[in-house]
Amino acid sequence: MKRILCILSLLLIITACDDGNLTVDPIDFSAGAILKCSIKDVLYKVQGSEMMFIEIPSSYFANDETVEGAPLEVHLSSTIKVTYRRYASDTSELNICPTAPDATPNLVEQWQATEGIIQITATAIKTTNLAENSTRITGYIYNITFKNITFIKPDGPQTQETVQFGNYTTTVNPLAFGFNHEVDKSTCTTKVFDFSGGEVFTLDVADYDALFAPEPTTTPRTRLISADNKLSYRLYSNTITDAYFCAAITPTTPTLTQQWDAIDGIEATSGIIEVSTVHIGGDYIHTIRLKKVTLKRGNSEFSLGDDYLFGTLITH
Structure with missing residues (x-):
């Protein structure tokens, strides 16, 4: 009888501890390209009724490669923010990019990131002239990953070690080299x-x-x-x-x-x-x-x- 009581007590303790665990809702925005608002420094992705966006100065995308194995790391702050949103139906850039964003569809849920690091790995896009074996830079690809990011959800905080946000691509004008020699x-x-x-x-x-x-x-x-x-x-x-x-x-x-x-x-x-x-x-x-x-x-x-x-x- 004592043994049975001990087992029951242990099960009660385990159950009580488990009640405090929060559900982890995985975020996957790895598919598709990252887009930029034309009038503000906001990078965003839309997947049906879901949206994730970063408020980050364009100076962090300075048309230069990062050293291999050493991505640029940007800490979240009061001015650099990551936000997840879910709407009542399909959303678009009109809900984030205009000075006065559209109020429809209705916003159902929003998670605000309070801690974490934005990792940016930049790689040059090059064209090659095979006849001359020469190259020219025509743009840059910025791979963006969130590390140890904590979101505040309606039911409490959620931390994920790695979230792949995807690739943001910019274009640059190739240098003209318009010389007469x-x-x-x-x-x-x-x-x-x-x-x-x-x-x-x-x-x-x-x-x-x-x-x-x-x-x-x-x-x-x-x-x-x-x-x-x-x-x-x-x-x-x-x-x-x-x-x-x-x-x-x-x-x-x-x-x-x-x-x-x-x-x-x-x-x-x-x-x-x-x-x-x-x-x-x-x-x-x-x-x-x-x-x-x-x-x-x-x-x-x-x-x-x-x-x-x-x-x-x-x-x-």
Whole structure:
């Protein structure tokens, strides 16, 4: 009898403890693309009558890759929010995006996240020119995952270790590279420039006089891109000229919007500057080619290809 009473008591204790457990309602918004409201910094997904959205500044999607294995981590706060909603019938962006969102269909249930981390992994989208073996960046994919996120539901809090929100895709205009390949030496430095509107391609070598010597070549002169031999692409908000770089104080306009610097070269492998010189009349024509050069900004990079014509420089 005592044994039976002990078993019954134990069952009562277990039952009493179990009554306090909350039901976990799994959230799965992994299918489909994440969309962005056009007039506010809100990313959202709609699945029939369900919606999940993030209020997050667009600065967290800065058109750059994240380091592999090291996603960007953004903690929820009073300004960065994750919300789940269920409506009485199918919902749409009209219930979240307009300044005055639609009141129909009726909102049935809302969960507000109070704790958690938004993990963002960014990867560049690239197009490849197979003939040149070159690449250009046309956009970025941001994979978004919620880690250790706690929602306050009508029946209490719910914490999930991982919730996949999915992919948010942006597009960028590929760099124009609208150069005519007729380059000039700067009037104030030994840099060699090619200008095209707001674009400028700059080659800055330590031994300019040797690389562009007034002597015909039988084999090209070569240099590796390095701290002494730098190649840089810059994009400005307006037309750029040599005067900008020669000014004693850097002008406030036009403004620099992008800068991509070449990665250091490897002997006989990549990052090679090649100059061939011919003598025509009283001029020396130096043809500058770039072999297997990669340009990088932040964590993003793209290739100019196996053989890119930087341009021709004429000296006397």
